[in-house]
Amino acid sequence: MEKFQDSKTTDLCSVDTHDRARLQGHFQGTPRSFRRWFRNQDLNNSAPGISKEELANTLIPGKIWTVGPEDCDWPSSVGDLLEPPIVLYGRGTPLPSGPKLAVVGSRTEDPFTHRMCRLIIDHWATVHPNGAVISGGGLGVDQVALSMALKTGLHPVVCLAGDISRPTPRSLTSLFEQVLHHGTLLSEAFPGTPSFPYLFPDRNRLIAALSDAVVVVRAARKSGSLNTLEHALTIGRPVYGIPGPIDDPGWAGLHDAFDNQTAIPLFNMERLGTPRIRTRASTSMWSKLTKNHRILVNQLERGPATIEALSAILRLTVTDVMQMMLDLELANIVCRRRDDTYETRLESEKACQN
Template identity: 40%
Template sequence: MLDALFARAIWSVLIEPGDKVAGALIDAVGPVTAARLVIDRVAPQTIADASRGEIEIDRASEGLRRWTERLRASDVMRSLESAARCGARMLVPDDAHWPEPLAGLGHSAPVLLWARGDVELLRRPGVAIVGARAATGYGEHVAMELSAGLSARDVVVVSGGAYGIDGMAHRAALASGGATIAVLAGGIDRFYPSGHEALLTRVAEHGLLLSEVPCGTPPTKWRFLQRNRLIAALSAATVVVEAGRRSGALNTANHALELGVPVGIVPGPITSAASAGCLAFLRSEPSTCVTSVAEIMQLAFGLDGVLDVPEPVPATAAAEGGDRRDAHHPSATREDPMHVRVLDALRPRRGLDPSEIARAVGESTDRIRAALGVLELEGRATLGADGHWRRTPAARERAAAGGAGARS
């Protein structure tokens, strides 16, 4: 068991959240054997053979290149030491507190969860309350009322710890004497945003902080987007209170639909930009308009909304909704995830070479060079005379505009 636990700690350092190739290998041979294959730097064919056909040779080759970029014993030990200092607990799929709904994520399920607080909350029914960072007074008031109402019904409030709707959902749950889980995009020893340090400290003391990335890991736009799938998976329903057209809260809603988790949308004024994404989602996706705690309980637990109903009500026709997006839907145009991750790693002043970027992103140097070439053509990255890459000022402004939603 100790070998398996340590192997999963190694994997949490080697991969980025949602790495399906790593997940397929671990599912096929177990975390210990999978880690040994990487440490021994075996040939891609060996990885493909070990996966029993789940992983093709080219994907195995790409996986090995990106994993070996981070293969440093010191990084693994540093993450474990940081976890010990902050009192973090490691949860693995064999643990009694491991959330069973995470199995719905398939090969992209976390290899390990780092937790601070009351892990018993993972065995209780929960509902996600999410929304935009730039929330209005209306949105915050609704989030407070819904979170307090769910807490009174013994439902765990799940959210992402961000400013705006997320923060209000956590505060209202704590103030009502209820339970709340904050799923973070970075390590649980690094509170982000920093302005929520006091709030997240209270969540750790009276609720639960959860993350799939090791302690010491900074949050990035990509990790925020991947974090959202955990929020959806941990909940019997996902409720979006407010969301602009590019809000990351809609990313959480999309993950919920993919998992068969019902999605509730709180309507807002048609004149409010903060509700534009909610109204568009209601029009184009299989979701339900909710306006009260009773309606959320019915959406999540069926019938009269009491918690002893054995089966959550699945979202109807979720699988059929994937192509029904109009040109104005927030997910109609998606940026290449690799470009997002490389842009996250680049700095405007301090230059980085491709190998440094590869370690930060968790990809092979060859793929990083290819992404840098595209970003250079788009004017978002520049190669200096010193041979190092930097993010252009225009790219920084674009990232700030797009990242606001992703961090919701």
């Protein structure tokens, strides 16, 4: 067992990427348990890890690369997470720098769902030809989103819950091979880790963090898509959804999000032209805000509104809404206009530029 010589702190940048990978290979736990173990360790000379040869034997055959916070191609947006990854494993090309849209939905073979998914990707490719599409690599919506990304020349990014060397499901092997030539496979799990069900919520948070906006094409009340939506809200990513039949339980979770004002119904694809991406200064405060704060911001993203109008929508007193608005102003997320309406800070900056 090889020992580390220079690590004396759990500061991510004090332990290089390959050393973190060696630690994770020795740890043999879930990404979540490894993150927590890593941050609670004093990595001195006694910290064990698999040998450099063992790591090379794991990574090289599958042409797997690693990326960490000290690397120039590390996706800084994952820093918005309360528990950012320690190290990421990838195959294919490095992560792109262009606008990224996450598209998630059910595995159901539904023609309407798939048609909406294709329309979304096609519009994103028209507006952002250098953009990327992020999905989970499953059947149904994931499969359609990745196939459409390849067809339109966008950069497909597949976030896997487990083993990156042999991605599942096996029925999509040919699609994964195409992604390897034109996009990126990404995982937080050490190569060889089976895709256990309890790893998927962790993967979903990564999909949300890598994106600039999230579109949920379809989501039941208990689904991975709804879990991705919740992660996106936690870190301040705008969430859009496709309304479906009101009597279909496969859309019930998404319709609940519309009712709660936590997702924006997508009736016009033009809305995706410029996703309302919040600044890092705002996202650092965003995770500390309540659900009502987030509903308030999502409502303002539809357009300026008065305190009284927001009070009626949220069914809260004017005093409560004024207090929340003050919180959001201090967090640099919203601002007050001369006509006493409020709007998001991003919309205000756009108006000044025009």
